[in-house]
Amino acid sequence: MALANLKDIYIDQLQDIYSADSQAAKVTKELAGAAHDAKLKEALNAGVEGINQGRSTLAEIIKAHGENPADEFCKGMEGLVKEARSHGLEEDISDADARDAMIITQYQRMAHYGIAGYGCLVAFAKRLGLKDDAAKLQKCLDATAHGDRTMTELAEGGINKAAA
Template sequence: MAIKNLKDLYLDQLKDLYSACKQSMPVVTELGRAAQSRELSEALIAGNQGISRGMEVLAELCDRHGVDPTGEHCKGMEGIVAEARKHGLETEYADEDAQDAAIITQYQRMMHYAIAGYGCVRTFANRLDLDGDAASLQECLDNTWEGDRRMTKIAEGGVNKAAMDGQ
């Protein structure tokens, strides 16, 4: 489908973001299982619940506009997921705290991609006067930012110091 206008771009990006969320869920589950910190593991479980809720919102918005949310494959998240597996799961770590720090890094990279995506589609929805869509997307954006801030608190609250102590 040729993208002819902002509405077409908006719908395309909703589908791309849906794909990104769908691809991130399995690796977030794997990262949660690999995390040694209970707090980190619980945060990743909560993160997956947030990703799932975001997918529900994206699917509802796509349905409202008559498009299939599964009609796109996000190559950007495909690469980020591969990096998350490589650096968070497949790399051999002699120190479990260092692995937890890597897990946080990889999760935050995925979340920053989602933050960019939600911010763009929310801005498109505002421009298109799709106020209900914009409000739903703002909620997803806020929740994603909150998950990112939670990870920063976990990192700064002890994981990074513990990883440094393993030197």
């Protein structure tokens, strides 16, 4: 689709974040399986649930605008997922605590991509007068930011110290 105005950009970016979330959910589940710390596993599994809730919200919004959620592939998240697998799962890290620290790093990089994407979508929806969309997307943004804060708390609360 040719992007002619903010509405076109909005739809394109909704589809982009839908794709990003689809990719992030899959690798986050894999990261949860590799995590050693029980609280980290729990947080990552909660992250998968949150990402999937965001995907559902995005699909609902995209379909309400008469578009297909799967019409875009997010190459930015593709790169982050590749890095998460390479460093968080495949890297030869012999210490379980160090692997957990790396898993947090990779998760947070993906979360920050989501925070940026959802933040832009909220701003676009507000500018376009799409109050219901903006409210739903703000909830997605808040949930993504909460997941990021949870990872920071786990890292600073002991995982980084154990990895040192």
